[in-house]
Amino acid sequence: MATQHSKSAARVMISPAVIFLLGWMIVPLVMTIYFSFLDYRPLRGVKECCVGFQNYERFVTSSSFTESVITTLIMVGGILLITVIGGILLALLLDQPFWGQGIVRILVIAPFFVMPTVSALVWKNMFMNPVNGLFAYLFKFLGLEPFDFLTQAPLFSIILIVSWQWLPFATLILLTATQSLDSEQLEAAEMDGAPVLSRFFYIILPHLARAITVVILIQTIFLLSIFAEIFVTTNGAFGTRTLTYLVYQRVLESQNIGLGSAGGIIAVILANIIAIFLMRIVGKNLDR
Amino acid sequence: MARAVTTRRKTITTIVAWAIGILIFFPILWTILTSFKTEAEAIADPPSFLFFNWTLENYTLVQERSNYFRFLMNSVILSVGSTLLGIIIAVPAAWAMAFVPGRRTKDVLLWMLSTKMLPAVGVLFPIVLIARTLNIYDSYILLIMVLMLINLPIIVWMLYTYFREIPGEILEAARMDGAGMREEILHVLTPMALPGIASTVLLNIILAWNEAFWTLNLTTVKAAPLTAFIASYSSPEGLFYAKLSAASTMAIAPILILGWFSQKQLVRGLTFGAVK
Amino acid sequence: MGSITLNQVTKSFGEVQVIPPLDLEINDGEFVVFVGPSGCGKSTLLRLIAGLEDVSSGMIAIDGNDATQVPPAKRGLAMVFQSYALYPHMSVRKNIAFPMKMAGVPQEEQEKRITNAAKVLNLTDYLERRPGQLSGGQRQRVAIGRAIVREPAAFLFDEPLSNLDAALRVNMRLEISELHNTLETTMIYVTHDQVEAMTMADKIVVLHAGVIEQVGSPLELYNNPRNEFVAGFIGSPKMNLIKGEEAAKRNAATIGIRPEHIGLSTTDGAWQGKVGVAEHLGSDTFIHVHVPEFTEPLTVRASGEFSVRHGDTVYCTPDESKLHKFDAKGLRMT
Incomplete structure (x- = not known):
């Protein structure tokens, strides 16, 4: 259905979207690259051109960079571990027949729709608060000392909060993938005498492999830029400063634009490395 | 079975x-x-x-203390506004890519997605600077544009997957029946894709509603939506759990309801068609 | 009104030329069938005429006017698609009205034409339904209705019956032929089914790999196939094509004989063979005879109930006057 006429019309219709996104991508990125080569600290009135790779060097060699990278890795890795394993188990459970499937599904999905600032604040105050939080009551009830989550295990606490938000996403996608498994395959395996665990490892898990990869990649992209949860709980203190948060602090809090911009470009590069893998998978899917 | x-x-x-x-x-x-x-x-x-x-x-107190309805209105204006603007830009683009695919269609689609993966923090300062220079910091227009741009790839992508399910023969039939490009999109494609467009709108309202990085960093008072309203509770004064809960309930209730309607489309929208 | 001329038309998709230069003349009021195996370019040819694809070179004229650059909407042609392509969100009435709405036909005139079309196509009771609530045959009729009301210069049909079950297909075949008799408008019909082609066409165009193998009336093609391809494609069951000694005896590379032109005997004849499978259709029996000298079994028609059993020895004698001879290039020898 391609005639010259429709082809030129298509070009016209696609251009607004392309122009908008091109502008959105290129203009700020070029500016950031430019700033990353300046010594630019507006609060002190410093704006000097062309310090070369000095900002990059300072950003990468500072101890806070290494720390932030490690924090980011632990945070993203921990959340991925919890959500993917939890997601697989939940998906298999929800795939079984039981009464009230629809309602349970809705209950499980709900956290995904809670805005990040709300879930962070609710968890921080109403659950993790060492005096009045629900966990404190629970610990007391069990005869244990109340635990101050956000000061004693801040990173773990944030991992818990964000996992709660993203578990529904993993579950939903893995559930969709589980449901697309041909039940005859499982029945054939059963006829062949494969016990439950073998069926899981040899048939269900390979079938879910693609969905799991997609979950990991997409979550990674979103998780690398976690902001609100840190912003309202610890504000980056107690070893919860991720790379994103470090750059944010350099740019907006200490107003060292040059240094922050260099950090921003590094974050862009790291994110793109992951993005390439996701693109490959999505791209392959387009060919069908 | x-x-x-x-x-x-x-x-x-x-x-x-x-x-x-x-x-x-x-x-x-x-x-x-x-x-x-x-x-x-x-x-x-x-x-x-x-x-x-x-x-x-608590509900009356929250409204009195911090004017909940103004933030609610801002959230509605920003999420609906950015989504509708996105739809207007994305429908023609998705039409073109779904029904007149060229050699580079796939690359364009993937490139659009890749813009979604740009870490926001990397471009934070330039955007703040541009906003201040143009004197649109903390304004509807700025936030609507930014939210539209970060969600545009998802909107285009979702519409594209919905449009692709519409058989091309029907559009050709419309063309044979004498419909021009405009009539074809208006009378045939849009009504047929309405369920898909509706779920795209729904999901993107949710995403825009919950977006916290840009709404926290680009607003102060005038255009601040509910994300900022809730964040203002992070430094508490006195007893506030009940009020925090009331404020939170009001902030998430509308979107929870919308979300339950859109749960089926969620998978498609957020995995870019990689999982069906 | 309704003559279509193709002059040196070609079509390439990228580097691949799917239709080499092609000429074709379709007269006003003719029922023309494009037939050929899948991938022969018959649908592409139809879409070129419709304007849904650009020609790579050459000219298409409708009623003597150059229509090569005219968009599909302005060519005055109506098309019935394989999938029917009904608008699922519109009622049957609105589906049929759509082309008239696009053309700005006045309301009363629209009503009149819809009523007429519905009467002709037995759709009067279904006008307010949605396509989803109709059976396959009814959807097909709506698609035809949508084409009729435009009063087009020609109708284009793209394999319209291939989604119907066998019984319905025979019915719709008759209805479309009836319609052609009533309307007397040019119809171009694409199918891969040579039975449809034989039963409906005034003129058959046999296509193979984008090339027109032969153009002619059904009986011309049946009696005088221009080459081996047409000989093998037209007629059911297929013509027996025999190479080797028997062909050489008759100074040809290949000889062809239709199953209905072979005499069968249990006592004597030209070719001796053993019975393989016998297909009893009631009125006819088709017997596959394995002749040792031939590479493929011979299909022979025996009228009525010719009772033989698997493994029986039979003798086949071709009717020499109905024998087709082809040279080494596969072309007909006279």
Whole structure:
């Protein structure tokens, strides 16, 4: 259905979207690259051109960079571990027949729709608060000392909060993938005498492999830029400063634009490395 | 077809599934319940679950103290505005890519997605600077544009997957029947794709509603939506659990309801068609 | 009104030329069938005429006017698609009205034409339904209705019956032929089914790999196939094509004989063979005879109930006057 006429019309219709996104991508990125080569600290009135790779060097060699990278890795890795394993188990459970499937599904999905600032604040105050939080009551009830989550295990606490938000996403996608498994395959395996665990490892898990990869990649992209949860709980203190948060602090809090911009470009590069893998998978899917 | 499952097994599954479902939902449930307590009851030891004096005073207090409705209006304006603007730009683009695919269509689609993966923090300062220079910092227009741009790839992508399911022959039939490009999109494509467009709108309203990085960093007062309203509770004064719960309930209730309607489309929208 | 001329038309998709230069003349009021195996370019040819694809070179004229650059909407042609392509969100009435709405036909005139079309196509009771609530045959009729009301210069049909079950297909075949008799408008019909082609066409165009193998009336093609391809494609069951000694005896590379032109005997004849499978259709029996000298079994028609059993020895004698001879290039020898 391609005639010259429709082809030129298509070009016209696609251009607004392309122009908008091109502008959105290129203009700020070029500016950031430019700033990353300046010594630019507006609060002190410093704006000097062309310090070369000095900002990059300072950003990468500072101890806070290494720390932030490690924090980011632990945070993203921990959340991925919890959500993917939890997601697989939940998906298999929800795939079984039981009464009230629809309602349970809705209950499980709900956290995904809670805005990040709300879930962070609710968890921080109403659950993790060492005096009045629900966990404190629970610990007391069990005869244990109340635990101050956000000061004693801040990173773990944030991992818990964000996992709660993203578990529904993993579950939903893995559930969709589980449901697309041909039940005859499982029945054939059963006829062949494969016990439950073998069926899981040899048939269900390979079938879910693609969905799991997609979950990991997409979550990674979103998780690398976690902001609100840190912003309202610890504000980056107690070893919860991720790379994103470090750059944010350099740019907006200490107003060292040059240094922050260099950090921003590094974050862009790291994110793109992951993005390439996701693109490959999505791209392959387009060919069908 | 699935074979018959023993009642015993189904009963056990039901109990386990409901227990886990309620556990996951509990923080939301607890927030909603607390919003109806007095501040003293909210931190009572031991916590009361259902048997407390139900009150609505927190809701009135929250509205009086921080003008909830203004933030709500801002959230509505920003999420609906950015989504509609995105749809207007994305429908023609998705039409072109779905029905007149060229050699580079796939690359364009993937490139659009890649813009979504740009870490926001990398371009934060330039955007703040541009906003200040143009004097649009903390304005609807700025936030609508930014939210539209970060969600545009998802909108285009979702519409594209919906459009691709419409058989090309129907559009050709319209063309044979004498419909021009405009009539074809208006009378045939749009009505047929309406369910798809509706779920795209829904999902993107949700995403824009919950977006926290840009809304926190680009607003102060005038255009601040509910994300910022809630964040203002992070430095508490005195007893505030019940009020925090009331504010939170009001911030998430509209979107929870919308979300439940859109759960089926969620998978498609957020995996870019990689999982079906 | 309704003559279509193709002059040196070609079509390439990228580097691949799917239709080499092609000429074709379709007269006003003719029922023309494009037939050929799948991938022969018959649908592409139809879409070129419709304007849904650009020609790579050459000219298409409708009623003597150059229409090569005219968009599909302005060519005055109506098309019935394989999938029917009904608008699922519109009622049957609105589906049929759509082309008239696009053309700005006055309301009363629209009503009149819809009523007429519905009467002709037995759709009167279904006008307010949605396509989803109709059976396959009814959807097909709506698609035809949508084409009729435009009063087009020509109708284009793209394998319109391939989604119907066998019984319905025979019915719709008759209805479309009836319609052609009533309307007397040019119809171009694409199918891969040579039975449809034989039963409906005034003129058949046999296509193979984008090339027109032969153009002619059904009986011309049946009696005088221009080459081996047409000989093998037209007629059911297929013509027996025999190479080797028997062909050489008759100074040809290949000889062809239709199953209905072979005499069968249990006592004597030209070719001796053993019975393989016998297909009893009631009125006819088709017997596959394995002749040792031939590479493929011979299909022979025996009228009525010719009772033989698997493994029986039979003798086949071709009717020499109905024998087709082809040279080494596969072309017909006279």
